[in-house]
Amino acid sequence: MDTLDRTLAPPFGKIGRVDFIKHQEYKLDNGIPVYLINAGTEELSRVEFMFDGGDWYANKPLIANMTNAMLNEGTKHRSGTELSEKIDYFGAFLETEAQQDFSFISLYSLNKHLENVMPYFREAVVDSVFPEKEFNILIENKKQKWFVSNEKVGDVCRKHFNRFLFGDHHPYSLIAVEGDFDNLKREDLIRFYTNQYKSNRCQIIVAGKVDESVVSLLNKQFGGNDWSGIGITNPNQQNPSAYTINPLEEKKNFIAKEGAVQNAIRIGKRMFNKTHEDYLPMTILNTVLGGYFGSRLMTNIREDKGYTYGIGSGMASLLHDGMFYIGTEVGADVCSSALEEIYKEINILRTDLIPDEELDLVKNYLMGSYLKSLDGPFALADKYMGIKVYGLDYSFYDKYLATLKDVSSKQLLELAKQYLDPDSMHELVVGKKD
């Protein structure tokens, strides 16, 4: 063994062909599409309902989120506590989430309990009644969480940054103020629920070790014509130009937070979403800058300077828009140095070619991440829905692999020049002036 030269890396292979399990598509009797991913090794599954129930459709703070959060707080047939009792009894979990575009209610269950728990899941989805008492409790609890969140520099920075990009009154930048909690009425939620949580504004994604027999189970509970909305033919295509975007004119902004020992920083701009031809190469450029542990921002600002516990950049794809952003929390005393270094890294991307060795590493790394993003039934389901909602198909991922293989440093330099001009970006710092 003394001949072993540990300084030499063992040979490693590139990843060749990637095969993965694709969805099968079904329809319930009332037309709800069901996308089924039959994969995994454990006898369990996730049944996810996706509605046109995000901020985009509410366009007022709290409504999308509160409606979604209250789905399991009481139904025509039983109280929220009784409903939870039933779902808990079968060891199942309900999860609710409202995002900018869509809202979700998901059931996680062992397969052996799925048939028994499904009727209670139906109640939460179809028969919610938003009881007054639960509404009052929940709104107070949300308000208290809101107060706590306002004490966190990172949270404050994230929320206000979106407002600077999209302007006030845009559904992608809704920020609740204290008065919103007091003004919100139970009727607002009922109205939103009645309009949005309907069979024709719904898609179902099932992932797990389940075959198509789950479709008839779903059909029994959700396939009827008793919960369709009226007058909506093509609900996904609400006109984006209905909302005007008014970015804040002042590009550099500061929000003071007394006693902060770290400042939150966010720098970025509006950017295209997955449907744009430059989206894929931009995700590679983003990875170089701040998209993985070995990124330029991490290497410089954490691993060389020690200014932060973490820094990263990202591309957020929304249904009707998108964002590019850099985010971090840094010591309040080193905030201006950190800002200087961030801009330095952006500018280097705009002037210098990425060395081949670095680009090669990033491509290999992304290939590995791609494999990971296909691992397991839930990941596969997310992978499909991540394109489906944009009207894209699996060829998007073929294109991604081709881009990973072919994109050159020269192309990325051009993209950086075109899209990453610091003058086009907003900057927000929340914390203490240093």
Added chain:
Amino acid sequence: MLFLRPHSREWLYLFTMINFDKFTLENGLKVIVHRDTSTQLVSINILYNVGARVEDPDKTGFAHLFEHLMFGGSINIPSYDEPLQRAGGDNNAFTSNDVTDYYLTLPANNLETGFWLESDRMLNLTFSPKSLDVQRSVVIEEFKQRYLNQPFGDVWLLLRPLAYKVHPYSWSTIGKEVAHIEDATLEDVKAFFKQYYCPDNAILVVAGNVTTDEVKQLCAKWFAPIPKGNTIHKILPQEPVQEEARTLEVTRKVPCDAIYKAYHCCARMDKEFYATELITDVLSRGQSSRLYTALVKDQKLFSSIACYITGDIDKGLIVVDGKINKDITMEAAEAGINGVLNDFMTNGISDDELTKVKNKLESTLRFGEMNIADRALNLAYWELLDGAENINHEIEYYFAVTKDEIIAEAKNVFKPTNCSTLYYKKDRVGEK
């Protein structure tokens, strides 16, 4: 409907075995291989039997700082992350009071890259002064971000020393104070490595699309030449039974009052552990749990409330932790918690309630074993605790617990004298 099993009041659980092979190298490294051909990936998990509990009381936070330094270059390889990323892998690590764990995931065909990297940093580090300097700063920023610059961020920095007077669980993995991290020297780092980072103090798990033969060959090549260490595990002072209620009141700039009640309970491997964990499930798992329905829904004393067990290797804590509603006094909130606990101990639980928490636990275990990285960590941890074989008996241990055992254990734990209470008050100066 083939995939469905009829529901029954018997606990019909599917017994999905985690299969594995296990062997030990001559230098003492324990190796476990779990094969799963449904994935194109492989996970490597290395667990070192060292955590914050071995630290000197005046040099705390060190095990965690050391974890950061494990990425600062090893004796033959200047950068850990770079070659891993080049092979399509990524990695992370965590430090607890008991253990330090390193894990990475790679495309299965690049497994050897992981062996090369992990064996070299088990062999020796470069101990670069620059890496120490930078990681000290990074960890101090982590301290600020997670413990100082967050509302309620310092709760565990306060609660631990209140509950533990003797045992080193009295400090958090991040350390007691920033100064301890600032004071760490390269000599400390070297001594720590020598004592704890050796093959006989580690467990290696490889999970995914691999065979045991492959792993054996790679182990022989990369890990077998590493000399055996000589880890001497400290005898840790065990916490004496608490005989008097303890309280601490602090005032902070937070938007609401909060209360934390910490009760000493059993250790992870004590036979009472399974009953004790089910206590916390009855009290606080899901929206039909007792604390939530009574105190959030019915009495409206709290905006959120949770009860959980730390599950530490030495004797741990059960903590009840709640954010108190506006206009509710600390006294009323605490009386509310005590009311729920007393009712639970006096009136017991029903059969349905017991079934419910057991079913919930089974789901939690199953959903927690969905990917190879989770399974690799679980196998490593079980090997440390009790032998990896017993991972497949865990569910049986829970299902064997009776109602009487739960109540008996609750009575044992929820004694006022066994409790340390932190009253975390909102600073009301300047309020109208």
